[in-house]
Structure formats: structure tokens, C-alpha cells
Amino acid sequence: MSVPPSDGAAPKFIWDAHDPLEAAIRAGDKPGTIEALKQLPPAARRSRREGLLAMGEQMQRSHWEGDFQDLSWGCQATAAHWSARDAALMVCGQPADLLLRAVGRVVMNAEEWAGLCQTFGIDMAAWRAQMQTAAETALDQPNGIVEVQRMVAAGLIDRPQGDAYSIGLIALPRAVRWVGGGDVYALFREDPGLHIAALRLFEVEGTSEHNLAAVDKYAHEENQMWSQIFLRGVDTSAYTRGQLLDKTLGTLAQDWPQFRAGWFSRFHKLLVPTLEEMTPRSGQYLALCQSRIPPTVTLALEAIKVLLQAETVDGEALLEGLSPVLTSNVKAQVDAALN
Numbered sequence: 001m002s003v004p005p006s007d008g009a010a011p012k013f014i015w016d017a018h019d020p021l022e023a024a025i026r027a028g029d030k031p032g033t034i035e036a037l038k039q040l041p042p043a044a045r046r047s048r049r050e051g052l053l054a055m056g057e058q059m060q061r062s063h064w065e066g067d068f069q070d071l072s073w074g075c076q077a078t079a080a081h082w083s084a085r086d087a088a089l090m091v092c093g094q095p096a097d098l099l100l101r102a103v104g105r106v107v108m109n110a111e112e113w114a115g116l117c118q119t120f121g122i123d124m125a126a127w128r129a130q131m132q133t134a135a136e137t138a139l140d141q142p143n144g145i146v147e148v149q150r151m152v153a154a155g156l157i158d159r160p161q162g163d164a165y166s167i168g169l170i171a172l173p174r175a176v177r178w179v180g181g182g183d184v185y186a187l188f189r190e191d192p193g194l195h196i197a198a199l200r201l202f203e204v205e206g207t208s209e210h211n212l213a214a215v216d217k218y219a220h221e222e223n224q225m226w227s228q229i230f231l232r233g234v235d236t237s238a239y240t241r242g243q244l245l246d247k248t249l250g251t252l253a254q255d256w257p258q259f260r261a262g263w264f265s266r267f268h269k270l271l272v273p274t275l276e277e278m279t280p281r282s283g284q285y286l287a288l289c290q291s292r293i294p295p296t297v298t299l300a301l302e303a304i305k306v307l308l309q310a311e312t313v314d315g316e317a318l319l320e321g322l323s324p325v326l327t328s329n330v331k332a333q334v335d336a337a338l339n
Contacts, residue, residue, distance in 0.1 A: 021048065021088060025055065026073075028080030030087055034119070037091050045120075049093040055085060056100060079106040087112070091120050095127055096134035099147045107147075110155035132157045139164045143175035146187075153191035166204040169197065173224040174215055184224060185232070195238035201226070202247035202264075205256050213263035227267050245273055249284045252296050265295045273303075275310055282307050 016022055020039070024032035037045060059077035061070035073081075086108055089097050098107070108116075117124040135157050138144035145168030151157045159165070168175075176184045188194050201212060208214075216225040233239055248271070251264045278285065285307070288300035 022051075022055075025081065025084045025088060028078055028084055030080070030084045033084040033088050034116070037088060037120070045092045047092075048088070049097070052085060052089045052092055053097060053100070056089070059085065082106060083108065087116060090116055091122070094134075095131035096138075098131070099134055099138045099144070099151070107150045107154040107156065113154075113156055128157065132160075136160050136164070139168045143171075143178050145169060145172050146175050146179050149187050149191065149194070153187065153194075159193065159197060163204055165197075166200050167206055167210050170201055170204070170206050170212060170215060170226070171210040173219060173226065173229070177220065177224060184229070188229075188233075195233045195236075198226075198229070198233070199239065199243070199247060202251045205254075205260060211260050211263075213260050216263060227263075227270055230267070231270065241271060241273075242277065245271060245277055245281065249281060249288070252288055252291065252293075252299070253284070255292055255296070258293050258295065261293045262295055265299045268299055275306060278303055278307060279310070 015026070021033065021036040024030075024036050040048070058070055058073055059081060061068070062073040062076045064070065083106055086098060090108070090113070114124060116122065117127060131151065135148045135151055138148055139160065145165075148157075148160065148165075148168065149172065152159050172187070173184045176187070205211065206214075212226050216227055219225045222228055230244060234241055234244065245268075248264050248268050252261060252268075255261070282304075285300045285303040288296055289304075291297050291300070
């Protein structure tokens with residue numbers, strides 16, 4: 001049961017050792033949890049929602065460290081505990097309740113969800129629609145992308161469309177760290193379509209806080225950097241080097257502010273494109289000479305120098321492409337164009 005505190009804070013969960021539902025959840029016994037739910041009439045199930053939410057708070061605190069850790073659960077809540085609690089919450093609560101952040105939890109899969117809907121007479125189509133709406137609203141919350149992405153991977157919702165989801169993905173490595181220091185690559189393994197969805201990040205400038213340059217700059221570890229995530233995507237054949245090179249040059253052509261554009265210049269350097277990869281894109285490099293972002297122009301000039309040495313650039317196109325650089329106020333770029 002849960003007892004609302006007098007100060008208006010979140011309800012405190014107090015165990016009832018004689019309650020079959022609570023006993024099953026505490027044992028991490030999902031089948032037992034479902035059997036206990038079957039013994040409750042619909043009205044009684046609905047009355048359990050607040051207690052299950054308070055239980056989740058206690059489970060969450062079991063993962064905290066130091067003075068803030070709450071071990072009244074008896075241990076750190078396991079995936080089995082969360083699975084049993086979530087099954088109960090789905091039957092007794094509302095779709096949005098399942099989006100509450102938690103460390104180490106495993107979202108039920110679509111097959112389990114469909115089974116619960118059938119067993120307890122839940123309108124599956126209506127429940128899924130409500131979950132979709134709740135998930136897209138959760139994208140506006142700090143670190144909400146983690147739970148939304150887990151729902152996508154589990155097949156409980158469709159992948160959200162639009163900039164809000166893309167901006168959420170930009171923040172994903174940081175969000176995973178904040179909600180428990182998990183492995184961001186696990187989310188890619190759970191959702192094979194995530195790498196392809198992430199390609200859209202080359203088209204979304206992001207916000208002052210959530211942009212590729214800021215996320216990578218303040219990453220605590222290399223494996224939390226988008227540059228490394230994209231390179232690993234090539235290693236796992238999620239996409240090709242050519243795709244990433246085209247996306248990178250396409251973004252640089254957009255002339256985003258220098259801080260944000262700088263990420264793509266640095267990523268181009270990490271790709272280390274070969275002459276064979278650069279030659280068919282010589283027109284794109286020449287076009288970048290017209291950029292108002294100095295590092296972008298520098299990147300273009302370095303690429304053109306390589307292409308020129310290999311005699312793969314048309315002379316007339318070269319003169320036309322370099323004309324903006326020759327009138328630049330940046331002496332180093334003028335010197336590079338002349339040499």
C-alpha cells in the first residue's frame with residue numbers, strides 16, 4: 001500500500017507482506033503477478049495505480065548511490081522486478097505511467113503487451129494510441145528519449161517522426177549516462193532501425209543545448225560521442241562510408257553556425273575519405289568554397305588540393321569554385337587557393 005505524506009511529496013510505499021500482488025512483484029515473479037491481478041475486480045485494480053507508482057519510486061531509489069540510496073526494497077531492483085511491476089502497472093494504470101524513468105528496467109515486448117490486453121480485456125488499439133501520444137509528449141522532458149526509444153525498440157509504439165524525436169536522439173548518449181550510465185550501443189542493438197533513423201541528425205541543426213557538437217564536446221567517454229557511434233555504424237554495415245560522406249558534405253553546404261558546423265568538418269577528417277571517394281564529389285568540395293564558415297572553406301581547399309594533385313578537377317570549374325576564396329578576407333585561405 002502507499003501512504004500519502006503530509007508535506008505533499010510523492011507517496012511513500014509501505015509493504016504489505018500479506019498482499020499477493022505486492023509479494024509477487026517483490027519476488028520478481030511476473031506470472032505470479034498476473035495471477036494476483038486476475039483475482040482483483042476491475043475497480044480494485046484501478047485503485048492499485050498509486051501504490052504501484054510509489055513502488056517504482058522506491059525501486060528507482062534502490063539504484064542511487066551514497067546517502068540517497070534506498071535499500072528498503074532489499075536490494076537493487078532487478079529487471080525481473082521491473083518486468084513484474086510494469087505488467088501490473090499496465091493493467092492498473094495508464095499508458096503514460098510506463099514512461100517514468102528507471103535504471104536497468106526492461107520494457108515488456110509487444111507480444112507480452114498483447115497478451116495482457118487479451119487477458120484483461122484492454123482495448124489494444126486504444127491503449128497503443130494513448131501510449132504513442134504519451135511518448136511523443138515525453139520527448140519534451142529531460143532524458144525522455146531513453147524511455148521513448150525503449151518503447152520503440154519493444155514495438156509498443158511507432159517511431160516518432162519530426163524534429164522533436166531527432167533532437168531527442170541527438171541528446172541520447174548524454175541521456176543514457178544521466179539515467180544510469182548504461183550502454184548507448186545497447187539501444188542500437190535492441191532497435192536495428194535506430195542507425196538509419198540517426199542519419200536524419202545530419203539534417204537537423206538541433207538546439208543550443210542539444211546539437212552534435214555540444215553533445216560530443218561534453219561527452220565523458222569516447223563511446224558516448226556521436227562521431228564514434230556513426231563510425232561504428234559503418235563497421236556494423238548499418239550504412240556505408242559514402243552515405244556518411246554525402247550527408248556530411250550536404251550538411252556543411254547548409255552553412256550552420258560555426259560551432260555546430262565544426263562537428264561536421266571534424267567528422268569529415270575522422271572519415272579520412274580516399275581519393276576514390278572524393279573524386280566523384282569534387283563539385284561538392286568546390287561549392288563549399290562559397291561557405292561563410294572559415295573551417296568549412298579550409299576543409300574544401302584541403303580536399304581540392306588533393307584532387308588537383310591527382311588531376312581529377314576540371315580547370316574551368318576550379319577557377320569558378322575558387323573565385324570566392326580569392327576575394328576572402330582570410331589571408332591563409334587566399335594563400336591556400338593560390339598555392
